Structures are given as C-alpha cells and as structure tokens.
Amino acid sequence: MSNTVMSGNHTDQQMSALEETRTILCDQFASISGSDSAVAQCYLAENEWDMERALNSFFEAHMDSVFDVEEAEETKAVSGNKRKEVNSSDPADASGTKKKFKTDQVDCIDLTAEEPTCSSSVNPQESQAESAVTESNAEDSKLSVISWNVDGLDTLSLAERARGLCSYLALYTPDVVFLQELIPSYIQYLKKRAVSYLFVEGSDDGYFTGIMLKKSRVKLLESEIICYPTTQMLRNLLVAQVTFSGRKLYLMTSHLESCKNQSEERMKQLRVVFQRMRGAPEDATVIFAGDTNLRDTEVVKVGGLPPGVCDVWEQLGKQEHCRYTWDTKANSNKTVPYICRCRFDRIFLRSAETGPRVTPDHMVLVGMEKLDCGRYTSDHWGIYYNNRRQIWI
Structure with missing residues (x-):
C-alpha cells in the first residue's frame, strides 16, 4: 500500500514537472513568434515539443506567403506599365506637414547606385574643384x-x-x-x-x-x-x-x-x-x-x-x-x-x-x-x- 502511494506520488511529480516544462516552452514559443499560447501548444505538440522544429514549422507556414501579394502586385504594375509620378508641387510636401512616409511607389526605391551619398554634394562645375x-x-x-x-x-x-x-x-x-x-x-x-x-x-x-x-x-x-x-x-x-x-x-x-x-x-x-x-x-x-x-x-x-x-x-x-x-x-x-x-x-x-x-x-x-x-x-x-x-x- 505504501509503495503504491509512493509510486503514485512519483508519477504525479513527474507529470507536474512535465506540465511545467511544457508551459515554459509555450511561453517561450509565444514570445519568439508573437503568437499566443494556443498556437504555441499546437506547433510544439506537432513537433514533439522540439522548440527549433516547432518554430521552423511556424515560420514556414506563416511567413513564406507574406510577400506573395507584394510580388504579384509589383509584377502586375510592371506588366501594365503603371508608374506613379511624384508631384513635386504637392502642397503637403511644400508645407512640410505630411506625416506619412511614402512607400507605395515601386519605382521610387533605387538601391543599385554604387556611389556614396556624399559624392552627390560635389559639383564638377565648381571653380574650386580641387577643394571639393x-x-x-x-x-x-x-x-x-x-x-x-x-x-x-x-x-x-x-x-x-x-x-x-x-x-x-x-x-x-x-x-x-x-x-x-x-x-x-x-x-x-x-x-x-x-x-x-x-x-x-x-x-x-x-x-x-x-x-x-x-x-x-x-x-x-x-x-x-x-x-x-x-x-x-x-x-x-x-x-x-x-x-x-x-x-x-x-x-x-x-x-x-x-x-x-x-x-x-x-x-x-x-x-x-x-x-x-x-x-x-x-x-x-x-x-x-x-x-x-x-x-x-x-x-x-x-x-x-x-x-x-x-x-x-x-x-x-x-x-x-x-x-x-x-x-x-x-x-x-x-x-x-x-x-x-x-x-x-x-x-x-x-x-x-x-x-x-x-x-x-x-x-x-x-x-x-x-x-x-x-x-x-x-x-x-x-x-x-x-x-x-x-x-x-
């Protein structure tokens, strides 16, 4: 009788420790992935409570499609030859009150230039070329x-x-x-x-x-x-x-x-x-x-x-x-x-x-x-x- 109780207590302790460990894993998963505990438990259980495997599975399922719409829209814009012109006389720009940073023009982002920013300040027509x-x-x-x-x-x-x-x-x-x-x-x-x-x-x-x-x-x-x-x-x-x-x-x-x-x-x-x-x-x-x-x-x-x-x-x-x-x-x-x-x-x-x-x-x-x-x-x-x-x- 005594041995049975001890065995049962030992099992309860093991289960309690396992539950605590898995709760910690769920909290860590949720913190890393930005998800909630229910999502965390689902992915961890499906991957035998292996954190790295579970996170990789989550990222593959949720992240790979994030840019699909973006790519499709850009392809459509290029094929349709749709280019949004930047109006330099935009009153919002002139007044300096525009609060949003414009990013919707696909063609406005050019990261291919090989020259550093500072070189643009050098005017080759300046009389003091050597100083420049x-x-x-x-x-x-x-x-x-x-x-x-x-x-x-x-x-x-x-x-x-x-x-x-x-x-x-x-x-x-x-x-x-x-x-x-x-x-x-x-x-x-x-x-x-x-x-x-x-x-x-x-x-x-x-x-x-x-x-x-x-x-x-x-x-x-x-x-x-x-x-x-x-x-x-x-x-x-x-x-x-x-x-x-x-x-x-x-x-x-x-x-x-x-x-x-x-x-x-x-x-x-x-x-x-x-x-x-x-x-x-x-x-x-x-x-x-x-x-x-x-x-x-x-x-x-x-x-x-x-x-x-x-x-x-x-x-x-x-x-x-x-x-x-x-x-x-x-x-x-x-x-x-x-x-x-x-x-x-x-x-x-x-x-x-x-x-x-x-x-x-x-x-x-x-x-x-x-x-x-x-x-x-x-x-x-x-x-x-x-x-x-x-x-x-």
Missing part, C-alpha cells in the same frame, strides 16, 4: 551604419514595412546595415531590391540576424557565427571581418535574449560579445550593433564596458532625443497595456589600438515616420550612426 575633391575624400573616409530590429516576426503589413526599410536604405545609403529579427522571406525581399549590398546571414531558417555590406565601399574577408551555448531563443553572435578604405574592421551583431526574466542568459551573451571585441586584432576597429535587450544594471553587473570600448550613445553625450529605441509611448506597432521606454538597441565601438583612431561623430533614430499603411517600419526605431574622419596617431 578634398572635401569629398574626407567624407568618403567616414563609415556610416544603420542598426535595426525590423520585427520580421510581426506579419501585419510586413511587405509594406519591408518596403519602408528599403526606402530608408535608399535615403541614407549606409555602408553597413545590421539587422535583427529577419526571416527568410524578408531577407529574400531585401536581396531583390538592395542589389548594391552583399548579405551576410546569421542563419537560413527560423529568425536570425544579418549584416549588409555596400559592395563599392566594404570588402568582406570572412564571417563567423558564434553560438550561445545556453540560449533558449536561438540567438547567436554574427561576426564579419571586412576592410573599409583599406583598413580592418570587425563588424558584429546579435539579438541578445529577450524578456526581463532572461537577465542571466543575456549577461552571459554580453560577456561573449565583450570577449570577442577585446580579442580582435589591435589594428582592427570593432563595431558591435544590435538589439541587446539590455538594462543598464546588467552592464554594471558584468563589470562594465571593457577598456577601450565605448557605448556610442554615451560617448556622444547621452542625447535624450535618441535614448529610447523601443518606446511604446511613441510607437504604436505593438498593442500593449503599458508604457515601456527602453534603450534596447545599442552600438559599441572599439577603435583600433594602432593606426587610425575612430571616434563617434553623429547618431540619430530613424523610422519614426508612419508608413502609408498606418504603421511604422518596426516596433523598434533604427539607429543611424557615422564616425569622424579617421586620424592617424
């Missing part, structure tokens, strides 16, 4: 960067939002683009339009990070994916070794573990990032940019920034207008019953210890205009950043 060339060369030595969590897991208006991203890339023509929360269909969409960029991807399924390199300005030497051993959200560190203006750069991006209760794992991942930044060659400049999900106290707990590494936002004076990159007060893409303003997206810089020194010059938030669909490009604001002219010391 000198100024242009100085501008050309500046590296420009955009870092953005594009929220590819949110399928609502995704095609319009991806087109919005392309518009910002065409506007800023950054040398390097760090992207987080990409999905396969999203990056395929970008590849068709951003043909002047080389793509380095952190994975080829599920959701992942990526780095875009402007072919005419940045040369890829090699890339590497560093796994986080204890991640529960398929996160990793993507590293690209490149040259820019003949100088070595190590470019890094990551999407550190999400949610408040994943603080310990997030700090483990941050230590890996800092270790890799410190371990880069002395003659290389290192730039990390990504969605860190960090709280300032977590940076303190890991010992602060390593020697020689700066937080770009802090280095530029902690400007209030570009503090919060995830701001539910200003960004309405996510419907949440609370206001949360966080500096999740960050850029860390370690200048080369030998040769030319690099210091931050300018940083602004981008994506703060609503698109024609009534939503923003992402639930995160993007960061645009460039450095000062490299100085030899």
